[in-house]
Amino acid sequence: MPPAVTDCLARALWLKPPYDCELREQHLPERAPGQVTIRSLYSAVSRGTETLVFAGAVPESEYERMRAPFQAGQLPGPVKHGYANVGVVEAGPDGWLGRHVFCLYPHQTRYVVDTDAVIALPADVPAARAVLAANMETAVNALWDAGIGVGDRVTVVGAGVIGGLIAGLASALPGTDIELVDIDTGKAALANALGVAFRTPDNATGNRDVVVHASASAAGLNTAIGLAGFEATVLEMSWYGSAPVSVALGGAFHSQRLTLRSSQVGAVSPTRRARRDHRSRLALAVSLLADPRFDALFETEDAAFDDLPAVMHRLTRDEDKSLCQRIRYD
Template structure:
């Protein structure tokens, strides 16, 4: 048996490295991957060569620890089944369906302590959305939406869509979403966002209550577009003393902000949100385990597997990344199906 692992060899290029099947150590299990998902945000920064210098690949995921240098394996949405266990691991692990924060690889070894057992009532494709849903939960926690507030989500990629799906469950005055791509606006409506605006429409700013130089009507705006211009848009749509939660990571892309008109006098708060940590003011009551448990529950309620727009074999990985890079409006969630072609 051989192992196949996706590797970013240089910006704009991915290859599949073939090697011998790994053998689990005494305290490890061997996982055979069924599906893995491409992160259209962070992972595409790696593909495009937009990762900032001197920033580690990840500070909390064991499989991604270390400095950033090409070539490298990157990814953190993997679902599979335990097919072998080391001598020190309970045999109960054999056959379990698990989620792993692990790069795209069809066979890999892991300490079972860092695997997430998939609940029996969730299918494998739904489980793929665990990291994205956990991020959405974290964004909602950081934004602290209140009853009767007006909220806008800028960007309806997978994170924006899941965040909007959670916000739809709050008794807000109004929830509006903004995106340039029709496919994503349609998905936003399907998830419950009744007011979805086209970012390419010159009238969207006025329609969302914005007044040039005077801010807008939103109490809370989420910037989740991944586009640096989205942050200026978010600030300009926020009302006096409102807050903007920034979930986008722009990598090396520079942000040009207008902080000289409404922002200063408007007392707008900018909040950085990143899923690797919880807001300090929440840590007396919230732990990552509680957040993760809630993410599983939200997957049960939202059932986001319908957001998968494309499936590729791992061998066709170059086509998958090229599609996301060149035609983002055609995709929402792209996944790899690691199963043999005759068993799909």
């Protein structure tokens, strides 16, 4: 067995809301039996959750529920937050050395965790794409929550990372008709890469069986409600932090007998909860990233770990159109 790592130095991103952050050095703990030491290869910034934490926009009522699995510090901050890390095992029990793994860990150059906290990447899932695993887990939960089935007419409003993953997964179901809706016509390229139709709100098809909203805007949610057919489900994926949201529940909302429901990855969907746990759901999500279509979500050039503070500031700007911002560890 390789020797335990003692006094190994690592660096991590710490958020200091509102709108401040820094890279801090820390020493790794000694690796215990049943643990692995991982050197990060890639991580990814969640443009939804992490930028809200960075902005200090998490309501106090959600401080504990918003904890990342390996978060250090307490909200509102300073806090080490994040949950999309892919690395290589540098030390660990027999059979682990040299394996590429995914872990729900923050942005940090090296770290030590239990083996049951990581998912080994299948041979057909490249490390660079595997940083989407946490987002894919959210998408898997969304399909379970929405009950999307064979032949359904599905619209996804919001062509971001979550919306793109949901549309891509749903399009693999036989007979489904998938539309990806966004106000940015540049997102047509993403829809084309995923093999789904692109629409703007003014030319999207109505009378849909399921509408998934993932634009994190009130306008997008109201568009989603307007596209739903009689007794259809509108699944809300967006999280708005402390921002109020105005929803049009007049008009045809009641006469159409619509169901508006939330989906959140913190709990396994009740439709699968008796047979699936968090680890098996995450393992499924990792395996689904064998699909090369999802490389289209990395249209922005990878950023270096040393540049993370500047990246966080850039991602909060409305004019930045990045989808999944991948971070490389050189």
